[in-house]
Amino acid sequence: MKKTCEVQELFDGLSQTFAKYKNSRNYEMVQILNRVRCCECGHKMRVNMARKIMSRCPTSTSKDFRTRYLIIICFGLLFLISIYTVHVARRYNHVRAYGSSACGSTFFYTYTDCDVFY
Secondary structure, eight states: OHHHHHHHHHHHHHHHHHHHHHHHHHHHHHHHHHHHHHHHHHHHHHHHHHHHHHHHHHSSSSSSHHHHHHHHHHHHHHHHHHHHHHHHHHHHHHHHHHHHHGGGSSSOOOOOGOOOOO
């Protein structure tokens, strides 16, 4: 009978030891998880700060709007270039018809810069 009590006491002691170890391991795991959560919070704070800095720049929320805006700007620029081309051609034809040896002025090439050689 004494052997059974000793075995039971040994078993109870081992159970208590393993239970304490399991509890201490759980406690350490909770501490590690708490530290991980803090790191995650810090990471989230840094990401939020970066988003605030980026939000200062004017950006649109949709790519469709950006694409439409870019297309409108391109067509507007093409329209302005075509108007300028018509203007320059008209000035050239006017100068050809009325003299001055076809020295027409453009945006970069004015009348005063024209040298006429005979």
